[in-house]
Amino acid sequence: xxxxxxxxxxxxxxxxxxxxxxxxxxxxxxxxxxxxxxxxxxxxxxxxxxxxxxxxxxxxxxxxxxxxxxxxxxxxxxxxxxxxxxxxxxxxxxxxxxxxxxxxxxxxxxxxxxxxxxxxxxxxxxxxxxxxxxxxxxxxxxxxxxxxxxxxxxxxxxxxxxxxxxxxxxxxxxxxxxxxxxxxxxxxxxxxxxxxxxxxxxxxxxxxxxxxxxxxxxxxxxxxxxxxxxxxxxxxxxxxxxxxxxxxxxxxxxxxxxxxxxxxxxxxxxxxxxxxxxxxxxxxxxxxxxxxxxxxxxxxxxxxxxxxxxxxxxxxxxxxxxxxxxxxxxxxxx
Amino acid sequence: xxxxxxxxxxxxxxxxxxxxxxxxxxxxxxxxxxxxxxxxxxxxxxxxxxxxxxxxxxxxxxxxxxxxxxxxxxxxxxxxxxxxxxxxxxxxxxxxxxxxxxxxxxxxxxxxxxxxxxxxxxxxxxxxxxxxxxxxxxxxxxxxxxxxxxxxxxxxxxxxxxxxxxxxxxxxxxxxxxxxxxxxxxxxxxxxxxxxxxxxxxxxxxxxxxxxxxxxxxxxxxxxxxxxxxxxxxxxxxxxxxxxxxxxxxxxxxxxxxxx
Numbered sequence: 001x002x003x004x005x006x007x008x009x010x011x012x013x014x015x016x017x018x019x020x021x022x023x024x025x026x027x028x029x030x031x032x033x034x035x036x037x038x039x040x041x042x043x044x045x046x047x048x049x050x051x052x053x054x055x056x057x058x059x060x061x062x063x064x065x066x067x068x069x070x071x072x073x074x075x076x077x078x079x080x081x082x083x084x085x086x087x088x089x090x091x092x093x094x095x096x097x098x099x100x101x102x103x104x105x106x107x108x109x110x111x112x113x114x115x116x117x118x119x120x121x122x123x124x125x126x127x128x129x130x131x132x133x134x135x136x137x138x139x140x141x142x143x144x145x146x147x148x149x150x151x152x153x154x155x156x157x158x159x160x161x162x163x164x165x166x167x168x169x170x171x172x173x174x175x176x177x178x179x180x181x182x183x184x185x186x187x188x189x190x191x192x193x194x195x196x197x198x199x200x201x202x203x204x205x206x207x208x209x210x211x212x213x214x215x216x217x218x219x220x221x222x223x224x225x226x227x228x229x230x231x232x233x234x235x236x237x238x239x240x241x242x243x244x245x246x247x248x249x250x251x252x253x254x255x256x257x258x259x260x261x262x263x264x265x266x267x268x269x270x271x272x273x274x275x276x277x278x279x280x281x282x283x284x285x286x287x288x289x290x291x292x293x294x295x296x297x298x299x300x301x302x303x304x305x306x307x308x309x310x311x312x313x314x315x316x317x318x319x320x321x322x323x324x325x326x327x328x329x330x331x332x333x334x
Numbered sequence: 335x336x337x338x339x340x341x342x343x344x345x346x347x348x349x350x351x352x353x354x355x356x357x358x359x360x361x362x363x364x365x366x367x368x369x370x371x372x373x374x375x376x377x378x379x380x381x382x383x384x385x386x387x388x389x390x391x392x393x394x395x396x397x398x399x400x401x402x403x404x405x406x407x408x409x410x411x412x413x414x415x416x417x418x419x420x421x422x423x424x425x426x427x428x429x430x431x432x433x434x435x436x437x438x439x440x441x442x443x444x445x446x447x448x449x450x451x452x453x454x455x456x457x458x459x460x461x462x463x464x465x466x467x468x469x470x471x472x473x474x475x476x477x478x479x480x481x482x483x484x485x486x487x488x489x490x491x492x493x494x495x496x497x498x499x500x501x502x503x504x505x506x507x508x509x510x511x512x513x514x515x516x517x518x519x520x521x522x523x524x525x526x527x528x529x530x531x532x533x534x535x536x537x538x539x540x541x542x543x544x545x546x547x548x549x550x551x552x553x554x555x556x557x558x559x560x561x562x563x564x565x566x567x568x569x570x571x572x573x574x575x576x577x578x579x580x581x582x583x584x585x586x587x588x589x590x591x592x593x594x
Contacts, residue, residue: 196417198440
């Protein structure tokens, strides 16, 4: 069994990338900061990829789920004086529960209505965060969030971040290798078909969105302890939209698509000139990518390899003999 | 009566002021192929959808093995052993025939969502069993030669085979086929007819909604004729062919359609 046919292919690739990221980043402080933030965004983007790419639920609340995780741990550590690790279970469970309830209510609606409902929830919770002074600190936010015990040093925290990313990819890939993952793909493609296959659509989507919310919540936990400050502007609707964009640019239907997209857009942000013109270049690059590769960068690469395989008959025979692979996962290394 | 039976009794279905079904009844027995015919708009699809839970009848009862399953949701009806196909195959064209069969195995899955996420041993074990089952179904339906091809590369006839394979994968006891011969060639119809007969021989109760009366004659043990939401005839295909009302209302029209 080679890495290309392994059932944990994406996780192995992710592990390799994470090891490189952790080894190279500490050389320069600027790199380290970029790589840590890229990892945190990748986690939130992965959660968007799971819900949009696999189940077709366009959630505009992924940043909000992360914010809930961040606020949960911020409140636990600064107001209650608990250690950062005590905030983690809450930072994962709270957004998961909220996402479950949200999915129960909105997934019966048509796709666009679902997207708007998640946006409405995000806006609503942002207002709550602004006004609930006693808990969230209102506009001022919560400052002085302590670092994670044992991971206070930059390079160590970086390893922690990428461990979370690898774990998220592992869980994600486990799901997509299972019947529940296939059922999510059927639901994305055609709900009537899914019902005829015996899929209970609403509970399945709720479980999926809860998982996605938990991933984003973990991202929020890392964010809060890295930045040490949390306010209503920290992980807002803009963060939700950019998490979705990163997933779509990389290839939302592919497990590693969101990670690739996050790397690409982070890199773009660093390489582009002056702050004022950045939006222009950023937007232009985005349009270019989406026009040239509507299925994202990995979709584009996948297609090229399929074409190449079609030109080489021997390669086709080779793929036909391989064991069944789940649809639309990573076919080749980025 | 006892024993395995799928039945609709005095089903009435009204969409606003339009009455699609007005007291229609039908029975599907294990090991038998029951035909359901009628002109366009006679209520065949409505009755079909009532039987499979896609529509909740305004009045009347749908029974499975003597249990009332009226108003159950489609996935519950499917899990109770009643599978269906669609007139226009609803398949993700980027998947393969074998993957479609795997999707049909979903009701067999016993492990939960969390077990899948964590990759627990019982989830992995069950996945291996599912993969093996998929191979068995592929073999039973004689799809081996082309089951690895993408669905969009397949002919309409093979697409129908994939639909049937997907529906029976989870051990359905009743199989409801919505115009399976629509849009496929003569040779492929013969293959399909063998498959349907094979389903009945294995003890599955088949309901066949069909416009092709020669296929009905070839396969069906008995046939129900609907017109304007009312059952106008029930009996063997040959009796139906001799029945004046059926000839006048349905077969005449069908014959005219065939000639055109």
